[in-house]
Amino acid sequence: MIPLSHYLTVAFVLFAIGLIGIFTRKNAILVLLSIELLFNAVNLSFVVFSQAHGNLEGQIVTLFSMAIAAGEVAIGLAICILLFRTQKTIDVTDFTDLKQ
Amino acid sequence: MFLMITEIFLIATLFIVLFSDLLLSKNKRSLLGILTALGFLLALVAQIFFWNESGSLFEGMYVQDEFSKLAKVLFLIIGFFLSLMIRTYATKLVGGQGEFYLLLIAAIIGMSFGVSSTNLLLIFIGLEIITFSSYIMTSYLKHARASIEAGIKYLIFGAISTAFGLLGMSLIYGGSASLDILTIKNALLSSGSDQTLLIVGFLFIFISLTFKMAIVPFQVWAPDVYEGSPTPVTAFFSIASKTAAITIFLRIFYEIFLPIQNQISIIFAVIIAATLVYANFAAIPQKNIKRLFGFSSMSHAGFILMGFLASDAIGVGFVLFYLFSLIATNLAAFFVLSLLANHSENDRVIEYEGLKEKSPMLATCLFVSLLSLTGIPPTSGFVAKLLVLYSAVNEGFLWLAVIGIFMAILSAYYYLSIVGKMFLEKPKDTSPINIPLSTQISLYLTVGFVVILGVVPGPFIHLCQQAATSLF
Numbered sequence: 001m002i003p004l005s006h007y008l009t010v011a012f013v014l015f016a017i018g019l020i021g022i023f024t025r026k027n028a029i030l031v032l033l034s035i036e037l038l039f040n041a042v043n044l045s046f047v048v049f050s051q052a053h054g055n056l057e058g059q060i061v062t063l064f065s066m067a068i069a070a071g072e073v074a075i076g077l078a079i080c081i082l083l084f085r086t087q088k089t090i091d092v093t094d095f096t097d098l099k100q
Numbered sequence: 101m102f103l104m105i106t107e108i109f110l111i112a113t114l115f116i117v118l119f120s121d122l123l124l125s126k127n128k129r130s131l132l133g134i135l136t137a138l139g140f141l142l143a144l145v146a147q148i149f150f151w152n153e154s155g156s157l158f159e160g161m162y163v164q165d166e167f168s169k170l171a172k173v174l175f176l177i178i179g180f181f182l183s184l185m186i187r188t189y190a191t192k193l194v195g196g197q198g199e200f201y202l203l204l205i206a207a208i209i210g211m212s213f214g215v216s217s218t219n220l221l222l223i224f225i226g227l228e229i230i231t232f233s234s235y236i237m238t239s240y241l242k243h244a245r246a247s248i249e250a251g252i253k254y255l256i257f258g259a260i261s262t263a264f265g266l267l268g269m270s271l272i273y274g275g276s277a278s279l280d281i282l283t284i285k286n287a288l289l290s291s292g293s294d295q296t297l298l299i300v301g302f303l304f305i306f307i308s309l310t311f312k313m314a315i316v317p318f319q320v321w322a323p324d325v326y327e328g329s330p331t332p333v334t335a336f337f338s339i340a341s342k343t344a345a346i347t348i349f350l351r352i353f354y355e356i357f358l359p360i361q362n363q364i365s366i367i368f369a370v371i372i373a374a375t376l377v378y379a380n381f382a383a384i385p386q387k388n389i390k391r392l393f394g395f396s397s398m399s400h401a402g403f404i405l406m407g408f409l410a411s412d413a414i415g416v417g418f419v420l421f422y423l424f425s426l427i428a429t430n431l432a433a434f435f436v437l438s439l440l441a442n443h444s445e446n447d448r449v450i451e452y453e454g455l456k457e458k459s460p461m462l463a464t465c466l467f468v469s470l471l472s473l474t475g476i477p478p479t480s481g482f483v484a485k486l487l488v489l490y491s492a493v494n495e496g497f498l499w500l501a502v503i504g505i506f507m508a509i510l511s512a513y514y515y516l517s518i519v520g521k522m523f524l525e526k527p528k529d530t531s532p533i534n535i536p537l538s539t540q541i542s543l544y545l546t547v548g549f550v551v552i553l554g555v556v557p558g559p560f561i562h563l564c565q566q567a568a569t570s571l572f
Contacts, residue, residue, distance in 0.1 A: 038263035
């Protein structure tokens with residue numbers, strides 16, 4: 001039997017990797033991928049807690065959060081397409097119009 | 101059935117607007133704005149008519165109490181005025197205006213659900229409906245580089261905020277084995293459960309909501325997004341999403357985490373002080389009026405959060421009163437801003453020079469609302485600021501109140517310099533500005549409300565405090 005803390009450690013490491021990815025990646029698509037990673041880390045921790053408590057609420061949240069993550073990325077990709085049309089690049093460090 | 105009256109009316113409006121957008125010919129699309137506003141107005145009337153209906157639905161996951169009813173009234177008022185504001189801005193919306201109204205209605209539905217739910221999952225879904233609509237609204241001007249750039253920036257920060265909120269929820273679920281607010285509260289009070297998990301989870305949810313309110317240190321997105329969005333969307337951020345985040349946070353904080361308030365109020369105080377100082381100093385050199393309002397709305401979020409230091413219904417009533425005042429004031433200001441945005445390209449503060457000669461009415465309305473934002477007596481902003489400062493002093497945070505007062509004085513500099521430009525300078529071109537009838541009426545209503553709230557605040561404070569008692 002693997003203890004609870006091992007699963008949670010994996011979840012938190014995943015979350016941290018996702019956060020680091022968001023702030024270091026330059027390509028907008030890869031930033032969206034890192035965002036997916038954040039959501040998956042949280043889903044993992046929900047499932048783990050759900051298993052530990054022996055009720056299903058956590059797993060239900062996971063279903064909802066997968067749908068929401070998908071919606072988030074769908075909008076994100078649409079914005080990426082618009083970005084490429086208007087600026088001919090999706091490198092997030094190039095977006096400096098709004099700065100003083 | 102009558103408990104969900106607001107949501108039912110709004111969903112009906114959503115479908116009516118959706119189908120009329122398909123059926124109406126292109127030159128009659130301006131009717132959609134009227135239709136949306138009418139839908140909000142009907143929902144508002146129905147909500148007030150069925151004011152006495154209270155209770156809970158869906159096994160207690162959805163609750164209609166005094167607090168959620170008052171919050172819904174606020175949301176509906178915001179929705180009504182914003183749809184009128186979008187209507188005057190519609191010529192700039194190249195992607196078609198029908199969808200824009202749909203997104204606004206959807207966002208308001210999300211707010212109504214969110215503030216009524218007593219289950220963290222439902223609250224989360226309500227918040228997500230709001231954010232999804234605002235992602236799309238932000239990047240709605242699909243040929244404008246600024247709008248798209250604001251869209252991707254808001255999307256990335258919004259997604260991080262959502263992930264933090266979910267992480268907090270999962271920790272709270274881990275600590276209490278439930279997502280129901282009452283069960284979580286019992287777990288927090290009982291000694292057997294894991295309190296650390298609950299408190300850390302709460303802090304993550306707090307982080308997630310401070311993203312939405314644009315509080316330091318999670319404010320980086322705000323100025324850029326406020327500047328790049330279409331003007332009615334800037335209004336939506338500074339009024340609607342702020343009100344939603346604060347009312348939802350009020351429910352989470354006072355219904356669950358009131359017992360640990362003493363341990364975390366010092367964190368609140370430090371964050372508030374940082375927000376006030378940062379926002380007010382950063383606002384001074386701003387040249388773009390929307391960016392300026394971004395910092396201004398940040399500073400007001402700081403003042404509102406001051407009310408969270410109080411631990412009784414009176415203090416919560418002050419927070420709600422501040423929201424009332426902020427909504428009326430910002431609506432008045434943004435009606436002027438979005439009307440002027442039709443005539444200009446880049447929303448520079450310089451373009452407000454000599455506004456008095458172009459249109460005395462717009463200048464006067466903006467003047468009153470800037471007075472209220474600064475917090476100068478006969479307006480509502482003064483009473484609201486006074487009440488939250490009183491809250492802070494009452495809870496022993498005198499130093500915070502002193503910082504608040506100094507920052508309010510500092511804010512007079514950048515607000516009143518706009519007033520100076522409007523009234524003292526000569527305009528470059530003196531062509532008078534045509535004000536549509538709907539904007540005139542809205543300006544009279546909102547500015548009148550700002551002054552009424554400032555002169556006779558008593559009944560409104562009483563109303564807010566009564567609504568607040570249902571949280572305890």
